[in-house]
Amino acid sequence: MKDMDISPLVQADGKTTTPGYMPGFGNDYETEALPGALPQGMNSPQKCNYGLYGEQLSGTAFTAPSHQNERTWCYRIRPSVKHSHRYEKIDVPYWKTAPNVVEDVTSLGQYRWDPVPHTDEPLTWLTGMRTMTTAGDVNTQVGMASHIYLVTESMVDSYFYSADSELLVVPQEGRLRFCTELGVIDIEPKEIAILPRGLVYRVEVLEGPARGFVCENYGQKYELPGRGPIGANCMANRRDFKAPVAAFEDREVPSTLTIKWCGQFHETKIGHSPLDVVAWHGNYAPVKYDLSDYCPIGAILFDHPDPSIFTVLTAPSGVPGTANIDFVLFRERWMTMEDTFRPPWYHKNVMSEMMGNIYGQYDAKPDGFAPGSISLHNMMLPHGPDRNAFEGASNADLKPEKLDNTMSFMFETRFPQHLTEFAGKEAPLQDNYIDCWADLEKKFDGTPGKK
Numbered sequence: 183m184k185d186m187d188i189s190p191l192v193q194a195d196g197k198t199t200t201p202g203y204m205p206g207f208g209n210d211y212e213t214e215a216l217p218g219a220l221p222q223g224m225n226s227p228q229k230c231n232y233g234l235y236g237e238q239l240s241g242t243a244f245t246a247p248s249h250q251n252e253r254t255w256c257y258r259i260r261p262s263v264k265h266s267h268r269y270e271k272i273d274v275p276y277w278k279t280a281p282n283v284v285e286d287v288t289s290l291g292q293y294r295w296d297p298v299p300h301t302d303e304p305l306t307w308l309t310g311m312r313t314m315t316t317a318g319d320v321n322t323q324v325g326m327a328s329h330i331y332l333v334t335e336s337m338v339d340s341y342f343y344s345a346d347s348e349l350l351v352v353p354q355e356g357r358l359r360f361c362t363e364l365g366v367i368d369i370e371p372k373e374i375a376i377l378p379r380g381l382v383y384r385v386e387v388l389e390g391p392a393r394g395f396v397c398e399n400y401g402q403k404y405e406l407p408g409r410g411p412i413g414a415n416c417m418a419n420r421r422d423f424k425a426p427v428a429a430f431e432d433r434e435v436p437s438t439l440t441i442k443w444c445g446q447f448h449e450t451k452i453g454h455s456p457l458d459v460v461a462w463h464g465n466y467a468p469v470k471y472d473l474s475d476y477c478p479i480g481a482i483l484f485d486h487p488d489p490s491i492f493t494v495l496t497a498p499s500g501v502p503g504t505a506n507i508d509f510v511l512f513r514e515r516w517m518t519m520e521d522t523f524r525p526p527w528y529h530k531n532v533m534s535e536m537m538g539n540i541y542g543q544y545d546a547k548p549d550g551f552a553p554g555s556i557s558l559h560n561m562m563l564p565h566g567p568d569r570n571a572f573e574g575a576s577n578a579d580l581k582p583e584k585l586d587n588t589m590s591f592m593f594e595t596r597f598p599q600h601l602t603e604f605a606g607k608e609a610p611l612q613d614n615y616i617d618c619w620a621d622l623e624k625k626f627d628g629t630p631g632k633k
Contacts, residue, residue: 356392365426
């Protein structure tokens with residue numbers, strides 16, 4: 183991989199700097215790139231310091247309950263309406279939005295794809311997005327889409343935001359920089375980033391080519407799952423999430439802003455950078471998280487718990503306990519259960535599971551699931567370990583074992599996931615994946631007490 187030229191934002195002394203971060207998830211942050219730019223004791227003074235404009239970015243309805251209400255006050259060089267002009271509809275051919283049912287593509291089945299290969303084509307964050315599945319309906323703000331991104335080039339004087347969704351970004355190769363209205367976030371493999379709905383940003387390649395996964399959430403925002411009897415600790419902790427400190431650009435240069443709205447893409451031309459927020463405070467902000475900080479828990483006597491114990495983030499639905507999306511992480515951990523089949527068991531699930539491999543080997547599918555691969559087990563379709571995994575786990579010496587060098591994840595939703603035309607016809611589908619269960623043997627023996 184090669185390092186790329188980048189254009190970071192400026193901070194208090196007017197010089198470019200490496201990103202800075204504030205800890206917490208859902209915190210009420212405050213940060214300023216120039217001293218005194220942030221009003222104290224009020225949100226909307228008659229006149230803001232430095233000639234700035236006060237503007238609120240709301241992530242929830244004004245009347246949402248206070249513990250769910252999300253908003254950020256921005257103090258910026260220009261109000262956002264100056265970043266909006268006449269719009270022209272454009273085509274972004276590979277980024278699809280639900281509902282998106284392709285008549286001649288069958289979504290019913292157990293599917294797995296090899297890593298989507300890199301190409302010689304120059305690709306940005308927009309042109310390099312490849313939608314694999316869609317679920318739900320963006321117009322009613324329920325459901326999701328899963329994507330693969332392939333990025334080789336930075337966005338230059340070009341910016342983007344989604345009015346449809348927040349994006350959960352999971353890198354698998356390369357390093358990216360998100361220059362956002364609220365500051366700078368750098369991410370690399372084993373990290374994730376959450377980009378809120380409505381946030382303007384530019385994506386730069388720090389080291390490329392870059393490839394990874396994106397879960398586009400049309401519904402309620404991601405939050406940490408309730409720990410229940412687990413208590414106050416373990417899983418993902420709030421202090422390990424990082425929000426960016428304020429940084430801004432004051433650049434008069436012809437620029438393009440692209441907006442995703444109800445699945446359509448629109449472009450507007452402006453004469454400056456829209457990343458002009460000098461100070462901000464609030465709880466609606468992008469964050470990053472190092473997946474190595476996730477502290478898994480599990481059984482320490484017998485049985486294999488269901489994968490819900492590995493949930494990093496959840497986006498709730500209207501049905502308690504049944505998520506619009508769960509983001510689930512399978513990372514290195516100790517396996518210690520007695521008299522227990524330790525890999526994930528065979529099952530059918532009301533949830534639809536899109537799974538990706540960041541690195542290493544997944545214990546239930548030791549063959550064919552390379553880093554960068556993805557699989558789809560749609561709602562109520564049976565799946566589980568292949569023959570090799572079953573035989574190995576059934577006959578293993580059950581001493582404590584470190585499951586090492588592995589990191590896979592799952593985008594799980596209560597909605598059926600429909601394959602896009604790209605997933606069904608262009609992506610490197612493993613046509614023989616369904617055959618990985620073909621040689622499972624009938625082992626039934628009616629002899630009493632026989633195992």
